[in-house]
Amino acid sequence: MSDAMHDFTLTVNGQAYAIRVEARRTLADALREDCGLTGTHLGCEHGVCGACTVLMDGQPVRACLLFAVQAEGRAIRTVEGLAEGGALNPLQRAFAENHALQCGYCTPGFLMLGTAILETDPSISDEALVEALSSNLCRCTGYANIARAIRAAADAMSTEGAT
Amino acid sequence: MKPAPFRYHAPRTEAEALSLLAALAPEEGRVIAGGQSLVPAMALRIARPSHLVDINNVAGFDRLAVEDGWLRVGPLVRHAALGEGAVPGPLGRLLEAVRGHIAHLPIRTRGTVCGSLANADPASEWCLLATTLGARFHARSLRGERVIEADAFFGGFMTTALAPDEILVELRLPVLSDAARTGFHEFSRRAGDFAQAAALAVLELREGVIAAPRLGLGAVEDRPRRLREAEALLAGRAPSEALFHEAAATARTGLVPMDEDPYRLDLAETVIRRALSAAAGMPAP
Structure with a gap:
Protein backbone atom coordinates (compact mmCIF):
# COMPACT_ATOMS: atom_id res chain seq x y z
CA MET A 1 0.00 0.00 0.00
CA SER A 2 2.93 2.35 0.35
CA ASP A 3 3.77 2.76 -3.34
CA ALA A 4 3.60 6.31 -4.60
CA MET A 5 0.66 5.53 -6.87
CA HIS A 6 -2.46 3.67 -5.78
CA ASP A 7 -4.64 1.58 -8.08
CA PHE A 8 -8.11 0.91 -6.74
CA THR A 9 -11.80 1.10 -7.47
CA LEU A 10 -14.09 3.90 -6.36
CA THR A 11 -17.78 3.08 -6.22
CA VAL A 12 -19.76 6.20 -7.06
CA ASN A 13 -23.54 6.19 -7.46
CA GLY A 14 -23.39 2.42 -7.77
CA GLN A 15 -20.88 2.48 -10.61
CA ALA A 16 -17.27 1.26 -10.36
CA TYR A 17 -14.44 3.57 -11.42
CA ALA A 18 -10.96 2.06 -11.64
CA ILE A 19 -8.54 4.88 -10.87
CA ARG A 20 -4.80 5.36 -10.37
CA VAL A 21 -3.92 8.28 -8.12
CA GLU A 22 -1.35 9.58 -5.67
CA ALA A 23 -2.20 9.19 -1.98
CA ARG A 24 -2.55 12.96 -1.70
CA ARG A 25 -5.38 13.06 -4.27
CA THR A 26 -8.49 14.15 -2.37
CA LEU A 27 -11.76 12.37 -2.96
CA ALA A 28 -13.16 15.62 -4.36
CA ASP A 29 -10.37 15.89 -6.95
CA ALA A 30 -10.61 12.18 -7.81
CA LEU A 31 -14.35 12.50 -8.45
CA ARG A 32 -13.79 15.42 -10.79
CA GLU A 33 -10.47 14.61 -12.44
CA ASP A 34 -10.35 10.82 -12.45
CA CYS A 35 -14.04 9.85 -12.59
CA GLY A 36 -15.15 12.80 -14.74
CA LEU A 37 -17.93 13.60 -12.29
CA THR A 38 -17.72 17.38 -12.19
CA GLY A 39 -20.99 17.89 -10.37
CA THR A 40 -19.12 17.94 -7.05
CA HIS A 41 -17.75 21.45 -6.68
CA LEU A 42 -14.68 22.63 -4.83
CA GLY A 43 -14.82 25.92 -2.97
CA CYS A 44 -12.33 26.39 -0.17
CA GLU A 45 -10.55 23.00 -0.30
CA HIS A 46 -10.03 23.00 3.45
CA GLY A 47 -13.34 21.94 4.87
CA VAL A 48 -14.99 25.28 5.55
CA CYS A 49 -17.49 25.87 2.73
CA GLY A 50 -19.19 22.50 2.23
CA ALA A 51 -19.47 22.84 -1.57
CA CYS A 52 -17.85 19.40 -1.98
CA THR A 53 -20.22 17.58 0.39
CA VAL A 54 -20.94 14.01 -0.77
CA LEU A 55 -22.35 10.95 0.97
CA MET A 56 -20.06 8.13 2.05
CA ASP A 57 -21.91 5.03 3.25
CA GLY A 58 -24.94 7.28 3.70
CA GLN A 59 -23.19 9.92 5.83
CA PRO A 60 -22.51 13.47 4.64
CA VAL A 61 -18.76 14.15 4.46
CA ARG A 62 -16.45 16.82 3.05
CA ALA A 63 -14.88 15.27 -0.06
CA CYS A 64 -11.95 17.72 0.22
CA LEU A 65 -11.05 16.32 3.66
CA LEU A 66 -10.85 12.71 2.54
CA PHE A 67 -8.17 11.16 0.42
CA ALA A 68 -9.58 9.16 -2.47
CA VAL A 69 -7.63 6.11 -1.35
CA GLN A 70 -9.58 6.21 1.93
CA ALA A 71 -12.85 5.80 0.03
CA GLU A 72 -11.93 2.42 -1.46
CA GLY A 73 -14.67 -0.07 -0.64
CA ARG A 74 -17.10 2.65 0.44
CA ALA A 75 -20.32 3.65 -1.31
CA ILE A 76 -20.01 7.24 -2.52
CA ARG A 77 -23.01 9.22 -3.70
CA THR A 78 -22.74 12.51 -5.56
CA VAL A 79 -25.16 14.99 -7.08
CA GLU A 80 -25.03 13.05 -10.38
CA GLY A 81 -26.85 10.20 -8.64
CA LEU A 82 -29.88 12.20 -7.56
CA ALA A 83 -31.93 12.48 -10.78
CA GLU A 84 -34.18 9.53 -11.43
CA GLY A 85 -34.45 8.40 -15.07
CA GLY A 86 -33.37 11.82 -16.35
CA ALA A 87 -35.95 13.64 -14.22
CA LEU A 88 -35.12 15.79 -11.23
CA ASN A 89 -35.84 14.09 -7.91
CA PRO A 90 -38.20 15.72 -5.35
CA LEU A 91 -35.37 17.57 -3.58
CA GLN A 92 -33.96 18.95 -6.83
CA ARG A 93 -37.44 20.01 -7.95
CA ALA A 94 -38.03 21.71 -4.59
CA PHE A 95 -34.78 23.66 -5.01
CA ALA A 96 -35.97 24.94 -8.40
CA GLU A 97 -39.50 25.71 -7.21
CA ASN A 98 -38.37 27.54 -4.06
CA HIS A 99 -35.58 29.54 -5.66
CA ALA A 100 -33.06 27.78 -3.44
CA LEU A 101 -30.22 28.55 -5.81
CA GLN A 102 -28.99 31.48 -7.80
CA CYS A 103 -25.45 31.04 -9.14
CA GLY A 104 -25.60 27.33 -8.34
CA TYR A 105 -22.03 26.85 -7.20
CA CYS A 106 -22.90 25.65 -3.70
CA THR A 107 -25.97 23.70 -4.86
CA PRO A 108 -24.45 20.21 -5.27
CA GLY A 109 -23.16 20.37 -1.69
CA PHE A 110 -26.49 21.58 -0.33
CA LEU A 111 -28.37 18.91 -2.30
CA MET A 112 -26.20 16.16 -0.81
CA LEU A 113 -26.45 17.63 2.69
CA GLY A 114 -30.23 17.91 2.18
CA THR A 115 -30.36 14.31 0.95
CA ALA A 116 -28.63 13.14 4.13
CA ILE A 117 -31.03 15.17 6.28
CA LEU A 118 -34.11 13.80 4.47
CA GLU A 119 -32.85 10.23 4.77
CA THR A 120 -31.87 10.36 8.43
CA ASP A 121 -34.40 12.79 9.95
CA PRO A 122 -37.24 13.72 7.54
CA SER A 123 -39.25 15.38 10.33
CA ILE A 124 -36.28 17.44 11.53
CA SER A 125 -37.17 20.51 13.63
CA ASP A 126 -36.75 23.98 12.12
CA GLU A 127 -34.03 24.75 14.63
CA ALA A 128 -32.08 21.57 13.86
CA LEU A 129 -32.50 22.13 10.12
CA VAL A 130 -31.00 25.62 10.35
CA GLU A 131 -28.15 24.23 12.48
CA ALA A 132 -27.49 21.45 9.96
CA LEU A 133 -27.53 23.88 7.03
CA SER A 134 -25.02 26.14 8.79
CA SER A 135 -22.48 23.56 7.65
CA ASN A 136 -22.47 24.89 4.08
CA LEU A 137 -21.92 28.37 2.68
CA CYS A 138 -24.14 30.08 0.09
CA ARG A 139 -23.45 33.67 -0.95
CA CYS A 140 -26.62 34.17 -3.03
CA THR A 141 -29.79 32.94 -1.38
CA GLY A 142 -29.60 33.92 2.26
CA TYR A 143 -30.36 30.29 3.20
CA ALA A 144 -34.08 30.79 3.94
CA ASN A 145 -35.10 29.41 0.54
CA ILE A 146 -32.77 26.43 0.94
CA ALA A 147 -34.39 25.55 4.26
CA ARG A 148 -37.82 26.03 2.66
CA ALA A 149 -36.91 23.76 -0.26
CA ILE A 150 -35.74 20.95 2.01
CA ARG A 151 -38.94 21.25 4.05
CA ALA A 152 -41.01 21.22 0.83
CA ALA A 153 -39.17 18.12 -0.38
CA ALA A 154 -39.81 16.37 2.94
CA ASP A 155 -43.51 17.22 2.65
CA ALA A 156 -43.65 16.08 -1.00
CA MET A 157 -41.91 12.81 -0.20
CA SER A 158 -44.18 12.03 2.78
CA THR A 159 -47.23 12.75 0.59
CA GLU A 160 -45.88 10.50 -2.16
CA GLY A 161 -45.11 7.85 0.42
CA ALA A 162 -48.65 8.04 1.78
CA THR A 163 -50.38 7.54 -1.59
CA MET B 1 -4.67 24.04 -1.61
CA ILE B 55 -6.19 3.86 11.42
CA ASN B 56 -9.70 3.91 9.89
CA ASN B 57 -9.54 0.21 9.01
CA VAL B 58 -8.12 -1.05 12.31
CA ALA B 59 -10.43 -3.69 13.75
CA GLY B 60 -11.88 -2.81 17.15
CA PHE B 61 -10.80 0.83 17.18
CA ASP B 62 -14.43 1.95 17.03
CA ARG B 63 -15.24 0.38 20.41
CA LEU B 64 -17.46 2.42 22.72
CA ALA B 65 -18.62 0.87 25.99
CA VAL B 66 -19.41 1.57 29.63
CA GLU B 67 -17.36 -0.57 32.01
CA ASP B 68 -16.64 -0.26 35.74
CA GLY B 69 -17.88 3.30 35.97
CA TRP B 70 -15.97 4.53 32.92
CA LEU B 71 -17.13 5.36 29.42
CA ARG B 72 -14.40 3.86 27.25
CA VAL B 73 -13.96 5.62 23.91
CA GLY B 74 -11.86 3.98 21.21
CA PRO B 75 -9.76 5.94 18.70
CA LEU B 76 -12.31 5.69 15.86
CA VAL B 77 -15.38 6.83 17.76
CA ARG B 78 -16.72 9.77 15.73
CA HIS B 79 -18.03 12.95 17.35
CA ALA B 80 -21.51 12.02 16.15
CA ALA B 81 -21.45 8.79 18.19
CA LEU B 82 -20.70 10.41 21.54
CA GLY B 83 -24.13 11.33 22.91
CA GLU B 84 -26.98 9.91 24.91
CA GLY B 85 -26.84 6.73 22.85
CA ALA B 86 -23.39 6.01 24.30
CA VAL B 87 -24.23 6.34 27.98
CA PRO B 88 -27.47 7.19 29.82
CA GLY B 89 -27.83 9.81 32.54
CA PRO B 90 -26.10 13.14 33.14
CA LEU B 91 -22.92 12.22 31.25
CA GLY B 92 -24.87 11.22 28.12
CA ARG B 93 -26.91 14.40 28.23
CA LEU B 94 -23.76 16.47 28.68
CA LEU B 95 -22.00 14.75 25.75
CA GLU B 96 -25.06 15.31 23.57
CA ALA B 97 -25.12 19.05 24.45
CA VAL B 98 -21.37 19.50 23.95
CA ARG B 99 -21.33 17.58 20.67
CA GLY B 100 -23.71 20.11 19.12
CA HIS B 101 -21.00 22.76 19.42
CA ILE B 102 -18.41 20.78 17.49
CA ALA B 103 -18.08 22.08 13.95
CA HIS B 104 -20.86 20.89 11.64
CA LEU B 105 -22.79 17.71 10.84
CA PRO B 106 -20.49 16.48 8.01
CA ILE B 107 -17.44 17.07 10.24
CA ARG B 108 -19.03 15.24 13.18
CA THR B 109 -19.71 12.16 11.06
CA ARG B 110 -16.00 11.82 10.26
CA GLY B 111 -13.93 13.54 12.95
CA THR B 112 -13.01 11.48 16.00
CA VAL B 113 -13.06 12.23 19.71
CA CYS B 114 -9.56 10.83 20.36
CA GLY B 115 -8.27 12.67 17.29
CA SER B 116 -9.48 15.97 18.74
CA LEU B 117 -7.75 15.19 22.02
CA ALA B 118 -4.48 14.28 20.29
CA ASN B 119 -4.75 17.44 18.19
CA ALA B 120 -5.16 19.46 21.43
CA ASP B 121 -6.60 22.61 19.95
CA PRO B 122 -7.15 24.93 22.95
CA ALA B 123 -10.67 25.65 21.64
CA SER B 124 -11.65 21.96 21.47
CA GLU B 125 -14.80 21.10 23.40
CA TRP B 126 -13.73 17.49 24.05
CA CYS B 127 -10.39 18.69 25.45
CA LEU B 128 -12.26 20.92 27.90
CA LEU B 129 -14.64 18.13 28.83
CA ALA B 130 -11.87 15.56 29.37
CA THR B 131 -9.92 18.02 31.53
CA THR B 132 -12.89 19.05 33.64
CA LEU B 133 -14.16 15.52 34.24
CA GLY B 134 -10.71 14.12 35.04
CA ALA B 135 -10.48 11.73 32.09
CA ARG B 136 -7.77 9.13 31.67
CA PHE B 137 -5.81 8.81 28.44
CA HIS B 138 -4.52 5.40 27.45
CA ALA B 139 -1.53 5.61 25.11
CA ARG B 140 0.03 2.58 23.45
CA SER B 141 3.18 1.97 21.45
CA LEU B 142 5.44 -0.99 20.78
CA ARG B 143 7.08 -0.03 24.07
CA GLY B 144 3.86 -0.76 25.96
CA GLU B 145 0.83 1.00 27.39
CA ARG B 146 0.68 3.88 29.84
CA VAL B 147 -2.13 5.88 31.40
CA ILE B 148 -1.88 9.65 31.35
CA GLU B 149 -4.03 11.63 33.79
CA ALA B 150 -6.02 14.60 32.51
CA ASP B 151 -3.86 17.18 34.29
CA ALA B 152 -0.73 15.85 32.57
CA PHE B 153 -2.07 15.22 29.06
CA PHE B 154 -2.21 18.73 27.60
CA GLY B 155 1.21 20.36 27.43
CA GLY B 156 0.39 23.66 25.74
CA PHE B 157 -0.92 24.96 22.42
CA MET B 158 -1.69 21.88 20.29
CA THR B 159 0.79 19.91 22.38
CA THR B 160 0.20 16.73 24.35
CA ALA B 161 2.17 14.23 26.42
CA LEU B 162 1.85 11.66 23.59
CA ALA B 163 5.16 10.49 22.13
CA PRO B 164 5.43 10.41 18.31
CA ASP B 165 5.20 6.60 18.27
CA GLU B 166 2.17 6.43 20.58
CA ILE B 167 -1.48 6.06 19.60
CA LEU B 168 -4.20 7.33 21.93
CA VAL B 169 -6.01 3.99 22.02
CA GLU B 170 -8.63 4.93 24.58
CA LEU B 171 -10.19 7.87 26.36
CA ARG B 172 -11.87 7.01 29.65
CA LEU B 173 -14.52 9.38 30.93
CA PRO B 174 -15.88 8.85 34.46
CA VAL B 175 -19.61 8.14 34.37
CA LEU B 176 -21.34 10.91 36.34
CA SER B 177 -23.63 10.09 39.26
CA ASP B 178 -27.35 10.58 38.79
CA ALA B 179 -27.14 13.52 41.19
CA ALA B 180 -24.59 15.35 39.01
CA ARG B 181 -25.76 18.56 37.42
CA THR B 182 -23.92 19.97 34.43
CA GLY B 183 -23.73 23.28 32.63
CA PHE B 184 -21.82 24.00 29.44
CA HIS B 185 -21.59 27.38 27.81
CA GLU B 186 -19.61 28.38 24.75
CA PHE B 187 -19.24 31.65 22.91
CA SER B 188 -18.30 31.54 19.24
CA ARG B 189 -18.80 34.11 16.52
CA ARG B 190 -20.69 31.82 14.13
CA ALA B 191 -22.50 28.51 14.50
CA GLY B 192 -19.93 25.73 14.33
CA ASP B 193 -16.98 28.09 14.54
CA PHE B 194 -14.12 27.75 17.00
CA ALA B 195 -14.94 28.75 20.56
CA GLN B 196 -13.72 32.13 21.77
CA ALA B 197 -14.33 30.92 25.30
CA ALA B 198 -16.09 27.88 26.74
CA ALA B 199 -16.78 26.72 30.28
CA LEU B 200 -18.03 23.50 31.80
CA ALA B 201 -19.42 23.19 35.33
CA VAL B 202 -20.29 19.90 37.04
CA LEU B 203 -21.66 19.92 40.55
CA GLU B 204 -24.17 18.43 42.96
CA LEU B 205 -26.60 20.24 45.19
CA ARG B 206 -26.84 18.68 48.65
CA GLU B 207 -29.21 20.30 51.12
CA GLY B 208 -29.11 23.51 49.16
CA VAL B 209 -25.34 23.85 48.92
CA ILE B 210 -22.82 23.02 46.19
CA ALA B 211 -20.93 19.76 46.55
CA ALA B 212 -18.13 18.19 44.49
CA PRO B 213 -17.81 21.15 42.10
CA ARG B 214 -15.72 20.86 38.96
CA LEU B 215 -15.17 23.91 36.80
CA GLY B 216 -13.17 24.02 33.56
CA LEU B 217 -12.33 26.71 31.03
CA GLY B 218 -11.32 26.26 27.39
CA ALA B 219 -10.26 28.42 24.43
CA VAL B 220 -8.82 31.19 26.60
CA GLU B 221 -5.46 29.82 27.70
CA ASP B 222 -3.15 27.68 25.56
CA ARG B 223 -4.80 24.56 26.96
CA PRO B 224 -8.00 23.74 28.85
CA ARG B 225 -7.69 23.97 32.62
CA ARG B 226 -9.62 23.22 35.77
CA LEU B 227 -10.21 26.32 37.84
CA ARG B 228 -9.42 24.88 41.24
CA GLU B 229 -9.45 28.14 43.22
CA ALA B 230 -12.94 28.87 41.96
CA GLU B 231 -13.96 25.29 42.73
CA ALA B 232 -12.75 25.68 46.33
CA LEU B 233 -14.72 28.89 46.64
CA LEU B 234 -17.93 27.22 45.40
CA ALA B 235 -17.84 24.12 47.58
CA GLY B 236 -20.28 24.23 50.49
CA ARG B 237 -21.92 27.49 49.42
CA ALA B 238 -25.49 28.03 48.26
CA PRO B 239 -25.72 28.83 44.56
CA SER B 240 -26.47 32.46 43.77
CA GLU B 241 -25.70 34.96 41.07
CA ALA B 242 -23.40 36.79 43.48
CA LEU B 243 -21.46 33.61 44.28
CA PHE B 244 -20.99 32.78 40.61
CA HIS B 245 -19.83 36.34 40.00
CA GLU B 246 -17.25 35.93 42.75
CA ALA B 247 -16.13 32.56 41.35
CA ALA B 248 -15.72 34.00 37.86
CA ALA B 249 -13.77 36.99 39.18
CA THR B 250 -11.51 34.65 41.17
CA ALA B 251 -10.91 32.52 38.08
CA ARG B 252 -10.11 35.59 35.99
CA THR B 253 -7.22 36.74 38.19
CA GLY B 254 -5.32 33.51 37.57
CA LEU B 255 -5.77 33.34 33.79
CA VAL B 256 -2.94 33.61 31.28
CA PRO B 257 -4.86 34.17 28.03
CA MET B 258 -3.43 33.45 24.57
CA ASP B 259 -3.96 37.08 23.58
CA GLU B 260 -3.79 40.28 25.61
CA ASP B 261 -7.29 41.39 24.67
CA PRO B 262 -9.29 42.12 27.85
CA TYR B 263 -12.35 41.12 25.84
CA ARG B 264 -11.20 37.51 26.10
CA LEU B 265 -11.12 37.74 29.90
CA ASP B 266 -14.57 39.32 29.96
CA LEU B 267 -15.81 36.42 27.84
CA ALA B 268 -14.16 33.96 30.20
CA GLU B 269 -16.03 35.42 33.17
CA THR B 270 -19.30 35.38 31.25
CA VAL B 271 -19.08 31.77 30.09
CA ILE B 272 -18.05 30.66 33.61
CA ARG B 273 -21.08 32.40 35.15
CA ARG B 274 -23.43 30.99 32.51
CA ALA B 275 -22.08 27.44 32.85
CA LEU B 276 -22.45 27.60 36.65
CA SER B 277 -25.97 29.05 36.40
CA ALA B 278 -26.99 26.32 33.95
CA ALA B 279 -25.60 23.63 36.26
CA ALA B 280 -27.46 25.10 39.22
CA GLY B 281 -30.68 25.36 37.23
CA MET B 282 -30.73 29.14 37.40
CA PRO B 283 -31.54 31.51 34.50
CA ALA B 284 -28.58 32.65 32.38
CA PRO B 285 -27.00 35.85 33.73
Missing part, protein backbone atom coordinates in the same frame (compact mmCIF):
# COMPACT_ATOMS: atom_id res chain seq x y z
CA LYS B 2 -3.27 20.60 -2.39
CA PRO B 3 -1.41 18.57 0.25
CA ALA B 4 2.28 17.81 -0.30
CA PRO B 5 3.09 14.21 -1.35
CA PHE B 6 3.16 11.51 1.32
CA ARG B 7 3.18 7.76 1.59
CA TYR B 8 -0.06 6.14 2.69
CA HIS B 9 -0.38 3.10 4.95
CA ALA B 10 -3.64 1.43 5.93
CA PRO B 11 -3.05 -1.15 8.68
CA ARG B 12 -5.84 -3.56 9.58
CA THR B 13 -4.72 -4.44 13.10
CA GLU B 14 -3.50 -2.48 16.09
CA ALA B 15 -0.20 -4.39 16.13
CA GLU B 16 0.42 -3.47 12.51
CA ALA B 17 -0.49 0.17 13.18
CA LEU B 18 1.89 0.39 16.14
CA SER B 19 4.72 -1.23 14.15
CA LEU B 20 4.22 1.15 11.24
CA LEU B 21 4.13 4.16 13.54
CA ALA B 22 7.25 3.03 15.41
CA ALA B 23 9.10 2.75 12.10
CA LEU B 24 7.74 5.92 10.51
CA ALA B 25 7.42 8.38 13.42
CA PRO B 26 11.13 9.29 13.23
CA GLU B 27 10.53 10.16 9.54
CA GLU B 28 7.65 12.51 10.34
CA GLY B 29 5.04 9.83 9.97
CA ARG B 30 1.72 10.64 11.58
CA VAL B 31 -1.54 8.96 12.47
CA ILE B 32 -4.66 9.99 10.58
CA ALA B 33 -8.05 9.18 12.09
CA GLY B 34 -10.93 11.46 11.02
CA GLY B 35 -8.52 13.92 9.42
CA GLN B 36 -10.86 16.86 9.94
CA SER B 37 -8.06 18.96 11.44
CA LEU B 38 -5.03 17.26 9.89
CA VAL B 39 -6.19 17.36 6.26
CA PRO B 40 -6.98 21.11 6.29
CA ALA B 41 -3.54 21.67 7.85
CA MET B 42 -2.05 19.56 5.04
CA ALA B 43 -4.03 21.48 2.40
CA LEU B 44 -2.61 24.72 3.82
CA ARG B 45 0.81 22.98 4.04
CA ILE B 46 1.07 23.85 7.71
CA ALA B 47 1.46 20.08 8.14
CA ARG B 48 3.64 18.09 5.75
CA PRO B 49 3.82 14.53 7.09
CA SER B 50 5.96 12.22 4.99
CA HIS B 51 3.85 9.20 5.89
CA LEU B 52 0.26 8.80 7.03
CA VAL B 53 -0.75 5.76 9.06
CA ASP B 54 -4.50 5.60 8.49
